[in-house]
Amino acid sequence: MPISIDRFDDEPAEVLNLQEGTQPYQILQFLAEHSDQAFTQTELHEETGIKRGSVGGALSRLEDRGLVRHRGRYWAIAEDERLASYAAQIGASSSSTTDDYYGGE
Template identity: 80%
Template sequence: MPINIDRLDEEPADVLDLKEGTQPYRIVRFLAANDDKAYTQTELHEETGIKRGSVGAVLSRLENRGLVRHQGRYWAIAEDDRLASYAAQRGASSSSTTDDYYGEE
């Protein structure tokens, strides 16, 4: 189905709509959780379990969406307020499932 040509230049509303379990989701989740570091494609492959040959293509698509950035061989989460919020939400949801409430007095 064709779209209006004006939509090509607009930022997609679903830029952060990453489906859980997909390769882009896994990379963004990992980089957001480790936002103080940058990684090579090989390191991302090792950390996420994504096939080595697929990591570069995923990173390129994420970069086009403004979700990751790179310098030379190293990739990191983009500097974007939306991603900080995304990382905080991910951290809150994962900590709520791993908090140990037993033994509290």
């Protein structure tokens, strides 16, 4: 969908699209679900299905916004109260979908 030229000119270059389904959103969601671990770009590619060449760019944009951090080859969700809350919410919703709620009588 096209945007107006005014919006194009006025919108900062560092704006990151975190709408559900986007690559940065998928990576952030995955890292939030696994907030106790750090992953390489290759592992993120394998786990999310995002093209290998796109993972690095998405991670860099997420890092610029302070949403992820990395050390060496490994990437993890940033240490931020807002993200800790997000990770807890993601963890709660994913555990509720995997609970054996419907399994036994």
